[in-house]
Amino acid sequence: MAKVLCVLYDDPITGYPKSYARVDIPKITSYVGGQTAPTPKAIDFTPGQLLGSVSGELGLRKYLESQGHTFVVTSDKEGADSVFDKELPDADIVISQPFWPAYLTAERIAKARKLKLAITAGIGSDHVDLEAANEHGITVAEVTYSNSISVSEHAVMMILSLVRNYLPSHEWAVKGGWNIADCVQRSYDLEGMHVGTVAAGRIGLAILRRLKPFDVKLHYTDRYRLPESVERELNLTFHPDAESMVKVCDVVTINAPLHPETENLFNEALLAKMKRGAYLINTARGKICDRDAIARALESGQLAGYAGDVWFPQPAPVDHPWRTMPYNGMTPHISGTSLSAQTRYATGTREILECWFEDRPIRDEYLITKGGKLAGVGAHSYSVRELTKA
Structure with missing residues (x-):
């Protein structure tokens, strides 16, 4: 036994x-x-x-x-x-x-x-x-x-929440305010933006499929290229690596497993190559992003927002900078549960x-x-x- x-x-x-x-x-x-x-x-x-x-x-x-x-x-x-x-x-x-x-x-x-x-x-x-x-x-x-679809739904929610400035706007409503200008000063439409995924496996591809009706321009990078029929169906642009993709994207979502090639992929150097004011969503693994580089990019304005539900270690310590950095949409690791x-x-x-x-x-x-x-x-x-x- x-x-x-x-x-x-x-x-x-x-x-x-x-x-x-x-x-x-x-x-x-x-x-x-x-x-x-x-x-x-x-x-x-x-x-x-x-x-x-x-x-x-x-x-x-x-x-x-x-x-x-x-x-x-x-x-x-x-x-x-x-x-x-x-x-x-x-x-x-x-x-x-x-x-x-x-x-x-x-x-x-x-x-x-x-x-x-x-x-x-x-x-x-x-x-x-x-x-x-x-x-x-x-x-x-x-x-x-x-729980692949569960995570993909969570990622789409986070993309919309960041771009539309949902969380701060909700807080004004809870506090009894009607501060429309405060809410909309960081609110944009997702329509027409360039959105890319790092990895297009089950989760990444599900996110791309769910975003297509929003009339965005879709991009991806992956170890393995998707079939031509899928690229044509979703009007996808393939990039050979993350660096070439993030340069053109307004929104980047990370959907890769953690392994030696992805550990700390989003470091100071890669973040600097992103479009200024881009949004980054990470429902994959916390160690794919350099913890302090993310916080600095939000403080400088290089990133307009960062949302995710993955941290390292887990549970995250109470003084983890991602809990308090500006323009974040963090949750405990709940997307897949x-x-x-x-x-x-x-x-x-x-x-x-x-x-x-x-x-x-x-x-x-x-x-x-x-x-x-x-x-x-x-x-x-x-x-x-x-x-x-x-």
């Missing part, structure tokens, strides 16, 4: 919900491109419930304990005295989320003598030292595509566990590492190098 150690974020400060705003959510059975949604044999929760917090337990306790496994759930993940560190040495499986990541560093992996499977409940496994995972023969899997997304990534986690325990193959689209090397979607999207430390 296995010990499964699961790290999830804390329950709401008002307590675990007894009811919800909506009684149901749409049922998604497949994604654009033909990939099916997760298909476990069963689930033990109601779709639309809060599953990503400690009390939600990803809906896994009944299943795991009925099979005789030990299931430990905690939000305490920082430091040698944390529940995570104390429970890790004899854990067979670790489950974590990008929103509240339990960083599986090389040091932690070395102490986890029994660890054989690390599951990301969601998308993005950069909180795992993939090189160390390969050295120790640990399989790493994530629930690919489960809507209640709709939670249903899909909890279901996908259940599917991965069923495959593991029944010695059936895990889908290639869920695999990041297997047998000591990058595998499945991981071979397409990741490079191996330690990224779990500052």
Whole structure:
């Protein structure tokens, strides 16, 4: 029997919900491109419930304990005295989320003598030292595509919020004001602007598709060029690298995984090459942007706004400059953990566990590492190098 150690974020400060705003959510059975949604044999929760917090337990306790496994759930993940560190040495499986990541560093992996499977409940496994995972023969899997559309919707919301100066305008309404001039002095139309994405995978392409009706000029850069038919359909302009793209864009959205080639990509030098007064949106990973360079670019006016929901580390310290820098639209890492997304990534986690325990193959689209090397979607999207430390 296995010990499964699961790290999830804390329950709401008002307590675990007894009811919800909506009684149901749409049922998604497949994604654009033909990939099916997760298909476990069963689930033990109601779709639309809060599953990503400690009390939600990803809906896994009944299943795991009925099979005789030990299931430990905690939000305490920082430091040698944390529940995570104390429970890790004899854990067979670790489950974590990008929103509240339990960083599986090389040091932690070395102490986890029994660890054989690390599951990301969601998308993005950069909180795992993939090189160390390969050295120790640990399989790493994530629930690919489960929250891609959730993130793309969040990114479009942030683009509109920055360009239209929504958040400061809302604050005037809350404060009882009617300060129209204060609101509109930084408000523009998105129509006609040049918008580009760094990476046009599932999330980046979904953002491009959702922006096309706004009559903007669309650009992208990616390791892999999109099919000519897609470029023609969306009237896309391809750029060989981020530097050539950002020079012409009014809005740039980052949708690349974190790997050695993207770490600190948006540094002082690249930000200086952007159009003055451009907007930057980052729902990918915080370490793709140089923390202090972003703050300075907002203060100087090189950037007109920065919005994102990804930070490093996570959770971000209270004195993180992105909390207080001007013209920011930051949120905690929530874009991919809507209640709709939670249903899909909890279901996908259940599917991965069923495959593991029944010695059936895990889908290639869920695999990041297997047998000591990058595998499945991981071979397409990741490079191996330690990224779990500052």
